[in-house]
Amino acid sequence: MSGSAERILFVHDRPGQESLLTGGTIARLRSCGSEVLVLFGTVADDDHADDAVRSAMAALDVSDWRMLPAAPSAASPSVHHRQRLAEAVAEALGEMQATALVIGAEDEALFAAAAGAAGSLGVPVFVSRRVTDAVGQRIVAIDVSDQVDQKLLAIAAYRHRWRVTGHTVEPVDADPPPQSTDLSVTIGGTETYQTLPAAHAPAAEAPGGFPGRAPAAGVAFLTGAGFGVLGTIAHQATLPIGPVTVPIGLILALAGVTALLAGLRLVLGDRMIVVFCAIGLLGTIFILSLRSAGGSVLVPEGLPGMVWTVGPTLVATIVLAWPRIPARPGTA
Numbered sequence: 001m002s003g004s005a006e007r008i009l010f011v012h013d014r015p016g017q018e019s020l021l022t023g024g025t026i027a028r029l030r031s032c033g034s035e036v037l038v039l040f041g042t043v044a045d046d047d048h049a050d051d052a053v054r055s056a057m058a059a060l061d062v063s064d065w066r067m068l069p070a071a072p073s074a075a076s077p078s079v080h081h082r083q084r085l086a087e088a089v090a091e092a093l094g095e096m097q098a099t100a101l102v103i104g105a106e107d108e109a110l111f112a113a114a115a116g117a118a119g120s121l122g123v124p125v126f127v128s129r130r131v132t133d134a135v136g137q138r139i140v141a142i143d144v145s146d147q148v149d150q151k152l153l154a155i156a157a158y159r160h161r162w163r164v165t166g167h168t169v170e171p172v173d174a175d176p177p178p179q180s181t182d183l184s185v186t187i188g189g190t191e192t193y194q195t196l197p198a199a200h201a202p203a204a205e206a207p208g209g210f211p212g213r214a215p216a217a218g219v220a221f222l223t224g225a226g227f228g229v230l231g232t233i234a235h236q237a238t239l240p241i242g243p244v245t246v247p248i249g250l251i252l253a254l255a256g257v258t259a260l261l262a263g264l265r266l267v268l269g270d271r272m273i274v275v276f277c278a279i280g281l282l283g284t285i286f287i288l289s290l291r292s293a294g295g296s297v298l299v300p301e302g303l304p305g306m307v308w309t310v311g312p313t314l315v316a317t318i319v320l321a322w323p324r325i326p327a328r329p330g331t332a
Helices: 017-031 050-059 079-096 108-121 145-156 210-234 248-268 271-289 303-321
Strands: 007-012 035-040 065-067 100-103 125-128 139-143 162-165 168-171 190-196 239-241 244-246
Touching: 007 017, 007 079, 017 035, 017 050, 017 139, 017 145, 017 190, 035 079, 050 145, 079 108, 100 108, 108 125, 145 162, 210 248, 210 271, 210 303, 248 271, 248 303, 271 303
Parallel strands: 007 035, 007 100, 035 065, 100 125
Antiparallel strands: 125 190, 139 190, 162 168, 239 244
């Protein structure tokens, strides 16, 4: 809850759960200008609830929500469907450069796909939990006292599911399914979450793992190698300005390397891609700095040569070591 820099993706089984479980958090994030995207698993009996979703999203001030691919068989989702879910979640995380993922889904396939996609991209995961459901676990409590009215209004939009009386929410169905989110509840001013350790996120199932990123890694490697060749050739160029000789080639080469590595990190937010680009860059510089069979060298001894061999290494180290999101003082 650090302010407008937050970009949070919420994943829920079906429309309505976002309002009941995380509506206060969504409204609070939106109140401070944070970006919010809600993904829903598709459920047959929610097909008629488009108007309810629009009304609920309007109450929470959310303008972007999407339905995830439906499973051919709800009883036993296939591996292909799990992969499609993971791809859809990973695409949404990458598109918005999410700073966190909130999961309110009880469906095992959707939960695993969302957690795996976030784990592979290094995005923190928070799972919606009641305090009684997470005994002995660390709970993150969000104060949503100022957003209770918005949350109740959003829940009330799902008239086919719940009746809202004061702060009490009751299921419309006299015999609701055995799901914790379809029981009578009293809406309070706090929503609680459990942090999901990275080790528990099944990153191997996510398309963001190495097999899914191999083409991008290959392109990054070749791009780094290309910059290494151009920089090595140009770094000795100078520009005399009066009595001063400016190492214009070295300046442009280092600026290009910095822009390349930092740009990849900022745009993609993926250290692995930057690693492969750095390997191509530094490996090319090392090879070209060796004396050829004919005795010629492209990186002669001297200050420019030393800066060119050391500078890109320092730049790559800083870019890779820099935190994904700069730390900011929290307001919550």
